Amino acid sequence: MSDNPESLALLREIRDNQREALALQREHLQAYQRRLDRVERINDRAEAIQGRAGKAIKAIVWIAIPLVFLLLLLMFLPYFSRLFA
Template sequence: MADESELLALLREIRDNQREAIALQREYQAMYQQQLGRIERINDRAEALQGRAGKAVRFILLIAIPLMCLLLVLMLLPYFSRLFA
């Protein structure tokens, strides 16, 4: 009889430990889902920033650099006109 009661107590303890382990797994799963959502939001923001940076680079390559070259040529034009005059 004592062995049966010890066995039942042991089985109850195992059951309780399993319940605690399952509760911890659910808690960790919830935290994982929160972190995953946060990571996805950060990635979305990074992609948006990269898109804006790409537009800025295109602007610089297509507009700003040619304008700077034109300005440089216009600034040097009087110098070259004196050389060839």
């Protein structure tokens, strides 16, 4: 192969473009990794919030619902007392 100046210039240009492309790919990969890390943090927070919500719902089920039934019973107590009096 002869050392043609045009060929050498073209090869250098290709090499430089490849370096730029690789640098751009690295930047994109780093940006993607940052976004992925952020998404993982958001998902972790969402899971924690869902866990707390689940505990709150359990508390409502075990406390509020029996209270509602007790209130209904107390509301209907005068009617029941007339029936059995």
